[in-house]
Amino acid sequence: MRDVILLVFSSLEFIFRFFPVFIIIYYIVSEKYRNSVLFLGSLIFYGMSEFVYVGLLLFSAVVNGELNNLHGLIYHSPGMLLLLSVAVNYSTGRWIPGKNGKRRKSVLAIGVLYNMGVLAAFKYTRFLPLPIGISFYTFQAVSYLADIYRGVITPEKKISRFATYLCMFPQLTAGPLVSYEQIRPQLSERRYSLRMLERGLRTFVWGLASKVLLANRLGILWNEIQTIGFKSISTPMAWLGAFTFSMEIYFDFLGYSLMAIGVGRMLGFYLPENFNMPYMAKSVTEFYRRWHMTLGAWFRKYVYIPLGGNRKGIVKTCRNLLVVWALTGIWHGAGWNFILWGSSLGLLIILERLIWLKWLEKSRVVCRLYILFVIPVTWMMFAITDIRELWIYFERMFGTVSAGARINPSDFSDAVRNYWPLLAAGLLFCTSLPGKLYSLIKNRFLEALLLLLVFWLSIYYLYVEGVNPFMYFRF
Amino acid sequence: MRNFRRCPLVIMLAVSFLIYGIMAEVPKVLAFAEQRMGKSEYRVENLTQYPKEKETVSFSGQVSGASVSDGDISGADVTGNGLSGNEVSMNGVSGSDVAGQPVSANNNPGYNEPEFTQVDDAYFADALFIGDSRTVGLYTYSGMEQAEFYASTGLTVYKVFDAKIVPVPGSKAKITVEEALKQKQFGKIYFMVGINEMGTGTVDSFMEAYAGVVARLQELQPDALIFVQAIMRVTTERSDQGDYINNPGIDERNDRIARLADNEKIFYLDVNPEISDNSGGLVADYTFDGVHLKAEYISIWTDYLASHGILRE
Numbered sequence: 001m002r003d004v005i006l007l008v009f010s011s012l013e014f015i016f017r018f019f020p021v022f023i024i025i026y027y028i029v030s031e032k033y034r035n036s037v038l039f040l041g042s043l044i045f046y047g048m049s050e051f052v053y054v055g056l057l058l059f060s061a062v063v064n065g066e067l068n069n070l071h072g073l074i075y076h077s078p079g080m081l082l083l084l085s086v087a088v089n090y091s092t093g094r095w096i097p098g099k100n101g102k103r104r105k106s107v108l109a110i111g112v113l114y115n116m117g118v119l120a121a122f123k124y125t126r127f128l129p130l131p132i133g134i135s136f137y138t139f140q141a142v143s144y145l146a147d148i149y150r151g152v153i154t155p156e157k158k159i160s161r162f163a164t165y166l167c168m169f170p171q172l173t174a175g176p177l178v179s180y181e182q183i184r185p186q187l188s189e190r191r192y193s194l195r196m197l198e199r200g201l202r203t204f205v206w207g208l209a210s211k212v213l214l215a216n217r218l219g220i221l222w223n224e225i226q227t228i229g230f231k232s233i234s235t236p237m238a239w240l241g242a243f244t245f246s247m248e249i250y251f252d253f254l255g256y257s258l259m260a261i262g263v264g265r266m267l268g269f270y271l272p273e274n275f276n277m278p279y280m281a282k283s284v285t286e287f288y289r290r291w292h293m294t295l296g297a298w299f300r301k302y303v304y305i306p307l308g309g310n311r312k313g314i315v316k317t318c319r320n321l322l323v324v325w326a327l328t329g330i331w332h333g334a335g336w337n338f339i340l341w342g343s344s345l346g347l348l349i350i351l352e353r354l355i356w357l358k359w360l361e362k363s364r365v366v367c368r369l370y371i372l373f374v375i376p377v378t379w380m381m382f383a384i385t386d387i388r389e390l391w392i393y394f395e396r397m398f399g400t401v402s403a404g405a406r407i408n409p410s411d412f413s414d415a416v417r418n419y420w421p422l423l424a425a426g427l428l429f430c431t432s433l434p435g436k437l438y439s440l441i442k443n444r445f446l447e448a449l450l451l452l453l454v455f456w457l458s459i460y461y462l463y464v465e466g467v468n469p470f471m472y473f474r475f
Numbered sequence: 476m477r478n479f480r481r482c483p484l485v486i487m488l489a490v491s492f493l494i495y496g497i498m499a500e501v502p503k504v505l506a507f508a509e510q511r512m513g514k515s516e517y518r519v520e521n522l523t524q525y526p527k528e529k530e531t532v533s534f535s536g537q538v539s540g541a542s543v544s545d546g547d548i549s550g551a552d553v554t555g556n557g558l559s560g561n562e563v564s565m566n567g568v569s570g571s572d573v574a575g576q577p578v579s580a581n582n583n584p585g586y587n588e589p590e591f592t593q594v595d596d597a598y599f600a601d602a603l604f605i606g607d608s609r610t611v612g613l614y615t616y617s618g619m620e621q622a623e624f625y626a627s628t629g630l631t632v633y634k635v636f637d638a639k640i641v642p643v644p645g646s647k648a649k650i651t652v653e654e655a656l657k658q659k660q661f662g663k664i665y666f667m668v669g670i671n672e673m674g675t676g677t678v679d680s681f682m683e684a685y686a687g688v689v690a691r692l693q694e695l696q697p698d699a700l701i702f703v704q705a706i707m708r709v710t711t712e713r714s715d716q717g718d719y720i721n722n723p724g725i726d727e728r729n730d731r732i733a734r735l736a737d738n739e740k741i742f743y744l745d746v747n748p749e750i751s752d753n754s755g756g757l758v759a760d761y762t763f764d765g766v767h768l769k770a771e772y773i774s775i776w777t778d779y780l781a782s783h784g785i786l787r788e
Contacts, residue, residue, distance in 0.1 A: 020492065198482035205484070227762075229769030232616060406770065408615045448483035455488065 008173070009204075009259040010211045012462055018045065023266060027192075035164045035187060038267065045169035046079050046133070078131030081118070086163045088114055089141040093155040093162070096148050104149060111145040124334045133173040135331060137166055139298055144180045146302055153181050161187050170264040174256045176274040177294035183269070190268030198448075200265030205451045205458075207258025212458040214426055215252035216465065218244050221419050222383075228411070230384075230392045236412035238396035242376035244419075245383050247426040250278065253292065279430040282367035283360045284348045284374060295331075299324050317353070322346045332382070337390055341381035348374065589738045594784030596621060601662030603699075605635060605652065609707055609767060610667055616770035617777045623661070625652050631671045632684045636691065656695040664692055664699045665744075665780070669706035669728055670766065674719040682731045689735055700785055703736065705729040705745035711756030713765030720766070722756055746779045 008014060022041045029037055092111035097104050119138045122130050144165075147153045156162040165183050225233060225241040233241065257274035264271040274294055281287040288296055304324050310317040322343065329342020352360065360367045377397070384390040408414075416423070428434060441447045479486055600621040604610050610626035613619070627640040636653035643650055666688070672681050685703075692701055706725045708714075714722040729745065736743035750768065752758045757765065761772040768776065 016492075016496075194478060194481040194485070198485050201482075201484050201488065223764070227764050227767050227769070228616075229763065229771050232770030406616050406618055406773075408770070411615075445483055448487060451484050452487050452491065456491070 009256065009263065010208055010458075010462065012459070014045075015208075015459070015462075019263070026267060031190075034190075034268075035161060038168055039160065039164045042164075042167040042169040042172060043079060046082060046167070046172065078134070081131055081134070082137065082167060083163075085115070085118070085137060085141055086159070086166050089144060089166070090156065090159050090162045093145060093148050094157075096145065096155065108145055108149045112142055115142050115145075136175050136177060137172060139177055139295075140166060140179070143177075143298060143302060147179060147181055153184065156180070156184070168269075170260045170267065170269065171271055174253070174260065175292070175294055176257055176260060176272050177298050178271060182272065186269050192268050196268065197266050200262045200267075202262070202447070202451055203265060204259050204262030205455045207255045207260075207262055208458045209255075209454045210251045210258060210429075211255030212461050213454075214422070214429065215248050215250075215255055216461070217422055218248040218251065218426055221415060221422075222248055224415070228408075230389055230396055232407055233396055234407050234409060234411050235396060235399045237415065238393060239376070240412055240415055241393075242380050242397065244423070244426075246279075246376045246379045247423075247430065249379065249382070250275075250430065251426065277430070277432055277435075279371065279375070280432060281371060282363070283352050283357055283370070284345060284378075285352050285357060287371065287375060288345065288349070295328070299328060303327060314354075318350045321350050321353070325349065333385070335385045336387055337381050337385050340387075340390075341378055344378055344381060348378075589736075589742050589785065591783040592786055593782050594786070595781070598781075598784050599663075602665060603661040603663070604665045604667075606630060606665075606667040606704075607671055609670070610665075612767055612770065612773055613776060616773040619777065625655060629671055630668055632668045632681060632688055633672070635668065635688050653691075653695070656692070661696055661699050663702060663785075664696060665702045665704060666692070667704035667706065669725070669732075670709075670720065673721075673724055673728075678724075678727055678731060681728060685732065686735060689741065693740065699740075700787075701741045702744050703732050703741060705732060705743070705747055707768075708747050708751060708755070708757050710759050710762060710765040711752070711754040712759065714756055742785060744780070744783055746776050749775050749779050 018041075022037075026034055026037050026041070089111065092107065092114070096107045096111075115138045119134060122134055144153075144162075148155050156165075161184075162180075164187060165180055168183075171178060221244045222241060225237065225244075230238075254275045261271045261273070272294055274292055276290040276293065278287050278290040281290050304320055307320040307323060308316050309320065325342045325346025326339060327342070328345075329338040329340070332338045332342070360370060377394075380393055380397070381390060384393055438447075441450065596619070599619055602619075602622040604613060604622060604624045604626060606613075606626045607630040608626075608628040610624065611628055614624040614626055625638075625641050627638055630638055630640070636656075637651055639649045639651050641650050641652060641655040642648075669681070669685075689701060689703065692699070706729055708722050708725050709720055711722065713720065729747070733743045733745070735741055750757055750761060750772070757768075759765075761768055761775075763769060
């Protein structure tokens, strides 16, 4: 198979080629074909511009009975895997018997096992490249089956509609996670207006700026620290690195979510918000109610509450929290560091619930210091996948190593001197201040003008990165 | 107008897209038209021939630019604008031929083996290091406090002397390397650039500029020993990424740099054997980005330099 070319929102290909063409076609065709256009567009977005060719291969494989080929085809094409997931989950959904039917549980179990099995096979074996977005669409498929089982929704009869839900490109690659309950009414009827197009575009531009102007550039500093090597950084530098990464991952993910919401809006969809200024939280518990909210909601709905939630005594509540957070860690990646990250958060959330949450919520300063300390430390467990390297980093952060490698005592001040405008901007955009200022110009012409500037600035940086990645990583 | 008020950003963006599109496409169309009309002289310059291994170029005393005589054209497969150095195919020189044996390729009749000896810190008291980010790494993490460093990230052979990177004591201003070299004399000058230049020009244009720099250094610092250092290799993984940063290209340049050595005033140093793995690339554990030594491994380079001192009678 040829290399799969996957589009990301923050790429010149998406912004200048795919999306303008797509949205023009989308609005030219009549409303009843827009779901199909969206589905086909999503396949192209997902690197299946050769899906006709793939379809032919598939057909010939089935006709000739060359099932080995079929097997290989599915393994090496993420798009085929996605379509297989559509087929399996559509039929499983229809197969789950009604309220009083027998074997409801076993059918659900089969469906969930298929989804989780595929996810685990790709995520936790190192032989195959991980298909982009599989973590997200798998969870959306599981929520679909579970909601049918719970009687919240009826199974979808039209496979084309279900396929559009599972494959739609705005949230296919990185969320926000949606449920069929949310999307179904929008699949049958959407309202279109110029205002909505405008709002969607504005959201998209903000997302683009967050990704390109903040996250990518903060990434350069984090990259520099890794280039020096953790053994040779000073303690202040280690902390600066942790803060930088904390901001980078936030603006990166926030940017993707905003771009997804914006693209969805331009197509007539309402996708849920995913972030609500997490760094303004007063506790870890609150932080993760503001961070990647759709994933948190998923775990709450499909793991925490089915396990009994907080209604079965404190011991079981703690167990449930720990299970949810261990699973959250595992979901993010295969390494031990992710389990460590998830369990640490689970433990902190349990401790907060048992001991210091009420106290934190009353405080005004201590809670801020607490978040500034705890969250960057836990992010390092997320960022550094090699446990030995992680240990070295913690030794640096907490200054427990004296001898050994040579350290440049001015590394921190050098980095601050080079990056202070970016770091200051990052810090500012973690607070609610920009949002408040923005509301002053919101819906005015000035907002559009500002966003036009921000857009082209982002494009400029994207262009520079694309033409010459070493503009940043000059040697 | 009412529509514009409803969605100003959409409309302004669409208009700017159009303008941008026109601006981006028109030059391409013009270039294409020009090409069709046969105006492509600029491509010829890049097909300059460059010598192969057996070239004997004497650099004793005055180096006169790149005194290149006719050699074989070693498949300078230059296409399009011909600016990418990696398109120039190799002429079968693998780095290991040259590694550690700087002068083996040198047929200079007046050539003699360099007598490298182990030296201590004091040896570097009159030393100057000139280079790019790798030399910045040496400056920051080697602990060679006695030596001076005129090093800056992104420094290239083309702009060494014009780079305003040398701080003036007691002032915030910085002066160029050339000005600094006129003010102070050094006993040894260590020079390493080359990785940033790989995306521009050819091996020939690089070497022409490189030899020019060495000549100018000798003019400015007649008493200094000049150590031209081999460009450090990158990891094999980085090399295989498919862009212009690759080890065959580095080795090709190093082979040519080695030939500048006369072992009287100009010496060639190659730390690559010390930091390379079996595949001929930088050891993966020594680096994060595949290009720069992690700070803790800078000492390999420092140790190598200390074991390759030249003592003058």
